[in-house]
Amino acid sequence: MKNIYIALFIMSSLLLVNCSDDYLDKNPISDVSEDSFFTTSSDLQLYTNGFYLLLPNSSVRNEIFITDSQCGDVVHNTLSDLMTSSRLVPTTGGGWSWDNLRDINYFLENYEKCEDETAKNRYGGVARFFRAYFYFNMVMDFGDVPWYDKTMEADDEDLYKARDDRQLVVDRILKDLDWAIGNMDDQQYPYEVSKYSALALKSRVALFEGTFEKYHGISGYEKYLQAAVESSQELMENSPYGLYTTGNPDTDYADLFRAESAELTEVILAREYTAPLVNGHRANYYTLSGSQGTPGMPKTVANSYLNADGSRFTDQSDYNAISFAEETTDRDPRLSQTIRTSGYTRVGQSTELAPDLSYSITGYFITKYVTGPGSDGINQNTNDLPVFRFAEVLLNYAEAKAELGTATQEDMEKSIGLLRARVGMPGLSIADANANPDVYQERFYSNVTGANKGLILEIRRERRVELYMEGHRWNDIRRWKAGQSLTLPLRGIYLPGPGEYDLDGNGAVDTVLYEGELPVGQIEGAKYFKLGTDVHLTTENLIDPLPEFNNRTFNENKDYLLPIPIQELQLNTNLTQNPNW
Template sequence: MKRIYIALISLSSLFFVNCSDDYLDKNPISDVSEDSFFLTASDLELYTNGFYLLLPNSSSRGEIFTADSYSGEIVHNTLSDLMTDSRIVPSSGGGWNWNNLRDINYFLENYEKCDDESAKNRYGGVARFFRAYFYFNMVMNFGDVPWYDKTMEADDQDLYKARDSRQFVVDKILEDLDWAIAHMNDQSYAYEVSKYTALALKSRIGLFEGTFEKYHGIPGYEKYLQASISASEELMESSPYTLYSTGNPSSDYADLFRAEASETSEVILAREYTEPLTNGHRANYYTLTGSQGRPGMPKSVVNSYLNADGSRFTDQANYNTLSFADETADRDPRLSQTIRTSGYTRIGQSVELPPDLSFTITGYHLTKFVTAANSDGINQNTNDLPVFRFAEVLLNYAEAKAELGTATQEDMDKSIGLLRNRVDMPNVSVVDANANPDAYQEMFYPNVGGSNMGLILEIRRERRVELYMEGHRWNDIRRWKAGQSLTLPLRGIYLPGAGEYDLDGNGAIDLVVYEGELPTGQISGAKYFQLGTDIQLSADNLIDPLPDFNDRTFNENRDYLLPIPIQELQLNTNLVQNPNW
């Protein structure tokens, strides 16, 4: 049975902001801490439960599986302000919020009043993990930020100090994580931070900062890549985690994400959803109604999946003019476990379902995280969502090695090779990849070069495929300085004009694209769309989901960072706005 963890988080959040309990009313947190709180393991647990609200949640873009819409990795009938170059400098807010940090620092100033050494080590590690997590997001969004490791009062002059360098802040982040790793025990938890969660975050941060500095021309990046490698190696060699697999390459990947309770062999930390005590998430509703923007995978992602034999799909001259059934046949099995392809059925049902263009604007109908029909209502999904999983660690390891120029075939065998093996795909060859870099992948990452160019492109392909819909894409793009990839055309399936289409190749017409008036005597089971109104096609007969947004721009000298709000610059004159905002 799943533990009611989100409910505890919700209760603890009241502890911070609006405590109605008589005990807390009589003893505000600023008072109880010194004399009557932080004395027991239960006190420390109760306080730190509130920190979990920092993790991705079930609202709007906060949902893990919708986050990729921000960068166009999931296409909707509207685009984000990033994709449309419509971001502005806000007057306030805009992510420049320090309340959570104050709560964390307050805990770290008081938790050692507890006499329980084991509890202090565990929850001190939890707090430092979340301070690192908080600051990592601030650095990703704003670059240089002021580092605060104490609670700040209104008259504290440090409150108005200038920003510290991103390297200084990241070094402090890694110090916090190293403390957590050294002091927390070897116990693993599905829904709580552990030593292994701290290692996973260190692996992620080291890779982000190392590659960000490398591709943005900041010297000293190597130590961060090495930090990622060392954290990844410890998880790979001395942790209880491996890749989830039952030996069924046609379903294991999909099953990982639709499991009611996290597959803890691979998932290091998950967001838990439990009914009826708390709302679930909306993966089913998101992909199976027309009111959620009709999300779809873009063709550029589909094109990135290899053929089942390991050859490159885009090496075929006609890869852009294949029917849907033909282009999705004999591909990396993760494709058919992420979108509807021929033979797709819902869990617990036997009726084969083709892509439904009523619910997907590109024709590539998402199925990742989708469960049985009894969860199709709003916020009815109760399958866990992974925040950290072992697969990402393997990808981090492989990429950090390749970016440092030290990657060997053995490194690929124990990282990318394991991911490919789960779905019965051939491993990447270091020699072959570097001898023949993929021109299609180069289109997205033109600044990659050197002797390891081909291998780096293959690792980025693997990352895009393996982590699709898990919220990593925008952070990857900005650390790789690949913002121009956001301006490339957004396209869907190939439809050579008006006509009748058997999308899944089972002999029945699924889709009718018509011109003029709606045809009479309609085909049972087929969906009808008017060409030029319901569906628009590009010059090469690919669905053009957003023809009004084909001329998009990205400002390389501005758009990788967010602007500091106007009000903050006025309150603290030592702050300097990010470039070109």
């Protein structure tokens, strides 16, 4: 039976999306057994290849760059069950799956048969990284979960144990990561787990747990924030990583995400996409086909980008009544490198393209990850996608220090300051931020208080901007207990009624809104949209992308966690359901 189990797992490993040539250059395995396998470095590598399927991908489900649509940071023509408060308790499934954990534990019970100490250290670290990654996702989704560090048989009593406290589970996650950090070598492996990947995951896990416990009223959070500081600092001071920059603030941020090969200066772990293996993703198709929900950035995100001089865009009284061309001028350069603004061209092209309401439901037309026209088909993109990058580590460091109350101006200069310097922006002053907290950002995070209120709000702004469309937003909202931000109105660009518009400010009309019948004698090159049918406007003349969903709710006592499936509660009566499900 175990021979079959190993063979099946090896088959799944060979089907991995993320493969390098050396993975495929191995002798075929036609007949393996528990005794003969796990004895060589190649065996350990082959088995652990299958674990990479746990990482987010961006082919069929577009997990990396549309996860933020779950919480409205990307707006589609439909809303998620979370946004509409329509999630139900499933009968089975629902994320409560333990198969991947069994694969990992099975490996950890057998890998030490290999006599190659270097291989054992490396692949033992890989397996512990993925056990930590698996459990981190389970804790984020379900809170308390049972901890298992061995393979379970059908008659094992521990299969019917109660859930373990989340702190116990997180402590063991960090223990696994510490093992990986302490035993893996110092080599960079951009498409494979490394010591640095483990440090980056530890930084992420510790920050999540520290802030989750702080804002959800759980004592003992400080040790996790300190662990986030220490793991981030280790990467900042003792690793080969930094921010990718060529000294061009107008393109460097965008180039990082459309590079065919991961930029190794900054990217710690990436998903590899290569044309010969026909395993591309669909970033271009997602934003340009019109069949993927016409995604758009909401105005709350666009409003959060600072002006180019570091001042706050929303400090002006009419920030919601400014033409698109004007509102996107002299802003944080990351805005023009994330959406279409004046002068935008496709990679390798010279034709300037205006925002197109046919493909963006808010008018803020997303361009992050988008490459040249040759990749516009389904799953034709081959630009690698970051899973962990150094920028996140800088943000984690700054936030953990601020939440602990130990942040100094020097801390900000070597974290937030570096991120802003890449795009030619002034740094973040702790004194100025705390002296004048941003009232616009307070709308999202009303529970932030204390002497560092202004600083924390600015760090959260920076995180939303820098990590936009990288799959972090919902987890940030969960840990900050900021669920009410999901009920704020979803809005698009300002269009003051019927008329002709030059959205990109190049002197030519590109968009026309009309009422009644389609106008005769149409303007060449312009797109026409009927008010009330193609485009809806609010009384403030902002695009209302989903008027049928303007009255949304969020249950603070329920919606931060997922429910445990009904069948699981019936099979294991020691399990308890999450509150109010």
